[in-house]
Amino acid sequence: MAGVERVKRILHLKVTLPSTDPAHVLSVVQATAPFYGLLGGTRVRLLQNVDDPARFIQEIEYETPEAFELSRQRIASDFRIQSFIQAWRTALGGSVEIEVFEELTGKA
Numbered sequence: 001m002a003g004v005e006r007v008k009r010i011l012h013l014k015v016t017l018p019s020t021d022p023a024h025v026l027s028v029v030q031a032t033a034p035f036y037g038l039l040g041g042t043r044v045r046l047l048q049n050v051d052d053p054a055r056f057i058q059e060i061e062y063e064t065p066e067a068f069e070l071s072r073q074r075i076a077s078d079f080r081i082q083s084f085i086q087a088w089r090t091a092l093g094g095s096v097e098i099e100v101f102e103e104l105t106g107k108a
Contacts, residue, residue, distance in 0.1 A: 005066040007102070013058040014097040020053035022046070029058060032087065 015025065029046050042061050049055040089096050 006063045007066050008061070008063050010101040010103060011060040011062065012099045012101065013060070014099070015056045015058070016095050017054050017056065022048055022056070025056050025058075028087075 017025070025046060029044070033044075042063060043059075044061075045059045047057045047059065049057075
């Protein structure tokens with residue numbers, strides 16, 4: 001959409017699992033890849049904590065229309081978003097925490 005202001009965000013899905021094996025987490029990340037299109041996902045990474053290998057962070061960098069971002073609290077209750085989070089919880093059997101960040105590097 002031409003002329004629509006967009007904002008860049010970085011979503012962290014923090015997961016603590018009963019296992020330290022990353023294979024299962026990687027398969028869930030691959031299975032949920034179509035969801036990233038809903039976010040306008042541009043970059044996805046999976047990180048494992050070296051000091052606590054049962055903890056993982058999936059990092060999704062995306063751009064979204066500013067109007068969408070302004071109503072993020074309302075969007076958080078969207079069925080598709082809730083389904084995605086529930087799928088993570090069900091598939092992984094661990095706790096899931098979600099945080100959204102804005103990058104400040106390079107801003108004046």
